[in-house]
Each structure stands twice: as C-alpha cells, then as structure tokens.
Amino acid sequence: MPTGVSGPVTFSNGGVVIGTAPIVGGVATLTIQPLPAGSASITASTPGDANNNPATSPATNITVAKATPVLPAPVVTPIGPTVGATVTISETVPTGVTGPVTFYDGGTVIGTGTITAGVATMTTTTLPLGVNVITASTPANATYNAATSPATNVTVAKTAGSVSLISSVNPAALSQAVTFTATVNVGASGSITFLDGATAIGIGAVNTSGVATFTTSSLAIGSHSITAVFNGDTNFSSATSPVLLEVVGKVPSAIVLTQSTSLELLGSTVTFTANVTAQIPTPTGTVTIFDGATALGSAPLSTNGAIVSLSLTGNASYATSSLTTGSHTITAVYSGDSNFVTSTSAPLTNIVADFTNAATGTTTQKLFPGDSTSYTFLLTPVGSTTFLSDTTLTIDGMPTGTTYTFSPAVIPAGSGATTVTLKVTTSASLHSRNQAPAAPGAPASHPGLPIALGMLGLAGMGALRRRRQQLPRLMMLVLFSIATLLPIAALAGCAGGYFALDPTNYQLNVTGTEGPLQHTATTTLVVQ
Numbered sequence: 001m002p003t004g005v006s007g008p009v010t011f012s013n014g015g016v017v018i019g020t021a022p023i024v025g026g027v028a029t030l031t032i033q034p035l036p037a038g039s040a041s042i043t044a045s046t047p048g049d050a051n052n053n054p055a056t057s058p059a060t061n062i063t064v065a066k067a068t069p070v071l072p073a074p075v076v077t078p079i080g081p082t083v084g085a086t087v088t089i090s091e092t093v094p095t096g097v098t099g100p101v102t103f104y105d106g107g108t109v110i111g112t113g114t115i116t117a118g119v120a121t122m123t124t125t126t127l128p129l130g131v132n133v134i135t136a137s138t139p140a141n142a143t144y145n146a147a148t149s150p151a152t153n154v155t156v157a158k159t160a161g162s163v164s165l166i167s168s169v170n171p172a173a174l175s176q177a178v179t180f181t182a183t184v185n186v187g188a189s190g191s192i193t194f195l196d197g198a199t200a201i202g203i204g205a206v207n208t209s210g211v212a213t214f215t216t217s218s219l220a221i222g223s224h225s226i227t228a229v230f231n232g233d234t235n236f237s238s239a240t241s242p243v244l245l246e247v248v249g250k251v252p253s254a255i256v257l258t259q260s261t262s263l264e265l266l267g268s269t270v271t272f273t274a275n276v277t278a279q280i281p282t283p284t285g286t287v288t289i290f291d292g293a294t295a296l297g298s299a300p301l302s303t304n305g306a307i308v309s310l311s312l313t314g315n316a317s318y319a320t321s322s323l324t325t326g327s328h329t330i331t332a333v334y335s336g337d338s339n340f341v342t343s344t345s346a347p348l349t350n351i352v353a354d355f356t357n358a359a360t361g362t363t364t365q366k367l368f369p370g371d372s373t374s375y376t377f378l379l380t381p382v383g384s385t386t387f388l389s390d391t392t393l394t395i396d397g398m399p400t401g402t403t404y405t406f407s408p409a410v411i412p413a414g415s416g417a418t419t420v421t422l423k424v425t426t427s428a429s430l431h432s433r434n435q436a437p438a439a440p441g442a443p444a445s446h447p448g449l450p451i452a453l454g455m456l457g458l459a460g461m462g463a464l465r466r467r468r469q470q471l472p473r474l475m476m477l478v479l480f481s482i483a484t485l486l487p488i489a490a491l492a493g494c495a496g497g498y499f500a501l502d503p504t505n506y507q508l509n510v511t512g513t514e515g516p517l518q519h520t521a522t523t524t525l526v527v528q
Contacts, residue, residue: 001023001026001027001028001046002026002052003026004051004052005023005046005049005052005055006023006046006047006049006052007020007021007022007023007028007046007047008020008021008022008023008028008047009021009022009023009028009030009044009045009046010044010045010046010047011030011032011042011043011044012042012043012044012045013035013040013041013042014040014041018030018032018035018042019032028044033096035062035064036064036142036143037064037065037066037142037143038063038064039061039062039063039064040061040062040063040064041059041060041061042059042060042061042062043056043057043058043059043060044056044057045057066140066142066143066144066145067143067144067145068144068145068146068147069093069094069096069097069138069144069145069147070094070147071091071092071093071094071136071137071138071147071148071149071150072091072092072149072150073135073149073150073151073152074089074090074091074103074134074135074136074149074152075089075090075091075092075152076088076089076134076152076154077090079154080154080155080157081127081154081156081157082156082157082158082159082160083127083128083129083156083157083158083159083234083235083236084125084159084187084235085125085127085156085159086123086124086125087123087124087125087127087154088121088122088123089103089110089111089113089121089122089123089124089134089136090113090119090120090121091103091113091119091120091121091136091149092118092119093115093118093119093120093138094118094144095118096141096143096144097115097138097141097144097147098115098138098139098141099112099113099114099115099120099138099139100112100113100114100115100120100139101113101114101115101120101136101137101138102136102137102139103122103134103135103136104133104134104135104136104137105127105132105133105134106132106133110122110124110126110127110134111123111124120136127154127156128156129156129157129158129234129235130155130156131153131154131155131156132153132154132155132156133151133152133153134151134152134153134154135148135149135150135151135152136148136149137149158232158234158235158236158237159185159235159236159237160236160237160239161184161185161188161230161232161236161237161238161239162184162185162239163182163183163184163192163228163229163230163239163240163241164182164183164241164242165180165181165182165183165226165227165228165241165242165244166180166181166244167179167180167181167226167244167246168180168181170244170246170247171246171247171248171249172219172246172247172248172249173248173249173250173251173252173278173279174220174221174248174249174250174251174339175217175218175251176217176248176251176279177215177216177217178215178216178217178219178246178248179213179214179215180194180202180213180214180215180216180226180228180244180246181211181212181213182194182204182211182212182213182214182228182230182241183210183211184206184210184211184212184230184236184239185210185236186209186210187210187235187236188206188210188230188233188235188236189206189233190205190206190230190231190232190233191203191204191205191206191212191231192204192205192206192212192214192228192229192230192231193228193229193231194214194226194227194228194229195226195227195228195229196219196224196225196226197224197225201214201216202214202216206230212228219246219248220248221248221249221250221339222247222248223245223246223247223248224245224246224247224248225243225244225245225246226243226244226245226246227240227241227242227243227244228240228241229241249341250336250338250339250340250341251278251279251283251339251340251341252278252279252340252341252343253276253277253278253283253334253336253340253341253342253343254276254277254278254343255274255275255276255277255287255332255333255334255343255344255345256274256275256277256345256346257272257273257274257275257289257330257331257332257345257346257348258272258273258275258348259271259272259273259330259348259350260272260273261350262348262349262350262351263350263351263353263384263388264350264351264352264353264388265352265353265354265388265389265514265515265516265517266324266325266352266353266354266383266517267322267516267517268352268515268516270323270350272289272330272332272348274287274289274332274334274345276301276334276343278340283301283334283336283337283339283340284300284301284337284340285300285301285334285335285336285337285340286298286299286300286301286334286335287299287300287301287332287333287334287335288332288333288335289330289331289332290330290331290332290333291323291328291329291330292328292329301334323350323352324352325352325353325354325382325383326351326352326382326383327349327350327351327383328349328350328351328352329347329348329349330347330348330349330350331344331345331346331347331348332344332345333345351383351384352383353381353382353383353384353387353388354381354382354383354517355379355380355381355382355387355391355512355514355517355519356378356379356380356382356519357377357378357379357510357511357512357519357520357521358377358378358380358521359375359376359377359510359521359522359523360376360377360378360419361375361376362375363375363522363523363524364523364524364526365424365523365524365525365526366503366526366528367426367525367526367527367528368426368527368528369426369427369428369429369430369527370425370426370427370428370430371425371426372423372424372425372426373423373424373525374421374422374423374424375421375422375424375508375510375523376419376420376421376422377393377419377420377422377510377512377521378417378418378419378420379391379411379417379418379419379420379512379519380417381416381417385416386413386414386415386416387411387412387413387414387415387416387418387514388413388514388515389413389514389515390410390411390412390413390514391410391411391413391415391512391513391514392409392410392411392512392513393406393409393410393420393422393510393511393512393513394510394511394513395422395508395509395510395511396508396509396511397506397507397508397509398424398506398508398525399426399427399430399504399506399525399527400427400430401426401427401429401430402424402425402426402427402525403424403425404422404423404424404425405422405423406420406421406422407420407421407423408420411512422508422510422523424508424525426525426527430504430527503526503527503528504526504527505524505525505526506524506525506526506527507522507523507524508522508523508524508525509521509522510522510523
C-alpha cells in the first residue's frame with residue numbers, strides 16, 4: 001500500500017463487499033469464511049483522504065473448490081445394548097454442513113436426523129443381535145461435498161432373560177391339582193422347564209405374552225423346591241426363576257352339622273347329622289358330637305366318606321347320652337386321617353324344654369258336704385319361653401261323688417306361664433259323726449261305751465230284785481243306787497250336748513302332662 005494512503009481497505013468479490021481491514025505497516029489483511037465454490041474476482045479499494053484520491057486495485061481471479069467436511073464417528077448410547085433396547089445415535093457436523101444426516105448400520109439406512117446446534121440425533125430399538133457398524137453421512141451443498149463419518153461398532157447382546165414363578169394354591173392338598181405359572185420377558189419365545197429340585201416335572205410353551213404354565217396333581221406330601229428354567233431364544237438369554245417352596249399337606253375338610261329339631265321336650269330324641277366333605281375322596285375317621293366341651297358320642301364315617309349320623313336319646317339319668325333341660329351348644333368334630341385334616345362344624349343351639357307345676361295361694365281348703373271351693377296352680381315352661389305341646393291337667397284323690405273343673409282345661413302350645421284354676425264341689429251325701437270332745441291328752445273316746453254301761457245298769461237292777469231277800473238291807477240299797485245311775489249316765493252321754501265334727505282329709509294330686517312329661521302338685525281338701 002503506498003505511503004500516506006489511509007484505510008480502511010475494503011475487499012469485494014465481484015462488486016460485493018466481503019470485508020474490511022485496517023492498514024498496518026502498509027498492508028491490509030482480511031480473513032474470511034470459505035468462499036462459495038466457483039470463480040471469484042477479488043478487488044481492494046481505499047477511500048480518499050486529503051492527499052489521495054479513492055483507488056481500487058485490479059481484480060484477482062481465483063477458483064474456489066468445495067470442501068469435504070471431516071465428520072467424527074457417531075456417538076452411540078448405550079455402547080453395549082441388548083436386543084430391543086433403545087439406542088441413541090448422535091453425529092456432530094462442522095458449521096455450514098447442512099442436513100439431514102443419514103445413519104447407517106453397515107450399508108443399511110437405519111434413520112435420519114436433522115441438525116440442531118451442530119448435532120443430528122436419532123433413536124432406534126431395532127439393532128439386531130451381534131456387531132452393528134454405525135456410520136453417519138451428510139449431503140453435499142454449495143460449500144461442502146458429501147461426507148461419511150468413520151464407523152462406530154456397536155455389539156448388541158441378548159436381553160437377559162428373567163423368570164418369575166407362582167403357584168395356583170400353596171399349600172396344596174394331596175392329589176390336588178396345582179398350576180405353576182412362569183412369566184418371562186415380553187417378546188420371548190421358546191419353552192420353560194419346570195423342576196422339582198433337580199427333577200424335571202414338566203414343560204410349558206411360552207405364549208405371546210411371555211407366559212408358560214404347567215399343571216400337576218401328583219406331588220407327594222411334603223415340601224417341594226420348584227423352579228422354572230427359561231431355555232433362551234434368539235433375543236433373550238436363558239434364565240432360572242427363584243425357588244418356589246410348594247407345600248403339599250393333608251387335604252382340607254369341611255363339616256356341616258344339622259339336627260332333627262332345635263327345640264324338644266326333655267326325654268325326647270334328637271338326631272344330629274354331620275356331613276364331612278373334601279376336595280378329593282375319600283375321608284375316613286370318626287365324628288364326635290360335643291355339648292359344649294363334653295363329648296356326647298362318636299360314630300365312624302360311612303364308606304363313602306360323606307355322612308355320619310349319631311342318635312341321642314336323652315333323659316336325666318344319663319348325662320353322657322342325654323340332653324338335660326336348658327340350652328346346649330352342639331358341635332361336631334371330624335378326627336381327620338392320614339390324608340385329611342380335622343375340621344370342626346359351626347355350633348348349633350339345641351334347647352331342651354320342661355315345665356314346672358306349683359300350687360299357689362291357699363293349698364288347704366275346708367268345706368262342708370255339698371259346698372264348693374277352688375285352688376290355683378301355676379304351670380311355667382322351663383328352657384323355653386312357651387309350651388311346645390298342648391298341656392292337659394288331670395286330678396286324683398277326690399272324695400267319692402266330688403266334681404271338678406279346670407280353667408283352662410288345656411294350655412295350648414305356644415302359651416307362656418299359665419295359671420290354672422281348679423274348682424271342686426263335694427257331694428252332699430258326705431257326712432260327719434257325733435262324739436264327745438276329748439280332753440287334751442286323753443285317750444280316744446269310744447262311742448258305744450255309754451250304751452254298754454246303761455245296759456249293764458238295767459241288768460243289775462233286775463238281778464238285785466231277784467236276790468233282795470238274800471242280801472242285807474244296807475248293801476241292797478247301795479247296789480241298787482249304782483245300777484240306777486248307770487242308765488242315767490248312759491243317757492247323759494248320748495244326749496247331753498257332746499256332738500262334735502270328725503273332719504276327713506283328702507290329698508288332691510293335680511298332674512300336668514306335656515308330651516312325655518308329667519309334673520304333679522298336691523293340695524289338701526278337708527271335708528267337715
């Protein structure tokens with residue numbers, strides 16, 4: 001640049017300003033981005049100043065060739081994926097390189113990505129098993145030639161197989177069907193082998209949901225270490241499930257107890273029936289019937305293992321074979337056997353009913369022949385709030401010819417405690433007799449004695465008349481006086497006012513009857 005020329009210097013390409021630069025040491029230098037490919041005509045110009053006019057240099061013609069960008073190897077994440085895993089591939093490109101960027105697995109296009117902030121990215125889940133050679137290429141544009149990156153080798157491994165195992169029933173009963181279900185990775189194929197310890201017991205095919213099943217009913221009583229082994233396929237590696245401890249025990253049983261009646265009279269028969277069931281045949285053993293904690297009796301199961309009946313005829317004399325008055329909680333217990341577990345029924349309530357019969361009010365009544373009186377009796381259910389059957393009343397011990405009525409005559413079933421009135425009318429033909437009242441502590445009187453004395457006196461007087469010539473006069477007078485007084489005394493004893501009642505007592509037994517039950521209450525009737 002000539003001395004004294006001032007800058008800055010403007011550079012142009014075919015009349016288009018491409019930049020400016022100051023003059024330093026007589027030289028102006030401009031560094032620019034790559035020029036577009038093709039021919040370029042570069043000129044430099046200076047502005048005028050006080051000493052120099054503006055000036056433009058002659059053109060320098062150059063030919064600009066396209067550059068080939070240098071692409072790095074793609075970045076793959078993860079670098080060691082498994083089959084079906086999501087893989088992200090990224091490619092960084094130089095400035096000015098335009099997209100889209102195409103990604104290859106060997107010579108196969110696997111996807112494209114647009115360039116954002118100098119980076120193109122794609123994802124895929126389809127990389128096959130084995131080594132995959134991943135490259136990226138950019139297309140040519142006005143500035144750059146097409147370019148291909150170096151390869152990134154990605155080894156795709158089998159997906160690790162995983163197996164879970166469950167049982168349809170655990171613990172299981174002997175001979176009960178048990179289904180083992182193994183679940184592997186979705187998309188897996190092939191088969192699963194089921195093992196009991198080290199012994200293979202079955203194989204199941206893997207369905208489209210990754211599930212395989214195996215059913216058996218031949219497991220012996222005891223504990224079994226069950227595993228499921230996936231044999232692997234093209235995409236998934238083999239795998240073994242955790243150990244499932246399958247327990248095979250005795251067969252569960254159930255027992256149902258029924259009764260012929262839940263409410264009966266004391267002394268009546270009640271039948272308890274136990275029905276024992278299980279999932280497989282055939283339970284054996286016995287069933288014991290309990291009243292609370294007391295065993296009433298036992299009976300073996302019938303040969304079909306289904307029904308056992310135990311009849312109990314109850315009375316108060318046999319506590320182990322009869323039910324007493326009141327409420328009873330009855331259960332049945334199955335003993336179980338070598339293959340079946342014991343079981344206990346739900347409790348049943350059985351009520352044994354009775355009743356009481358008691359005389360109330362005045363229990364001793366006095367009346368004259370032909371008169372009437374009444375007694376009352378209270379009959380009360382026991383063990384039940386009502387009478388189970390019609391209850392009737394009868395009486396014995398009545399005087400001859402006496403009539404009676406009960407009100408009510410019958411206590412209907414379903415009645416509660418009931419008061420019954422007994423009306424008694426004695427016969428007018430009943431009579432009393434006369435006798436002298438005896439002094440306290442005196443011996444019993446004899447009604448015929450006065451008459452005997454009178455007869456004796458009369459006889460004595462006749463004898464004295466016949467012998468009056470043979471006895472002294474004084475003795476004759478004494479004996480005659482005695483004989484005369486005896487008839488008088490006899491007459492005085494019969495008609496001297498000593499008439500008294502001689503009452504007769506009758507025990508009246510009133511009996512209430514309900515079915516086989518009878519209870520008696522006693523009263524006293526005194527006829528005066």
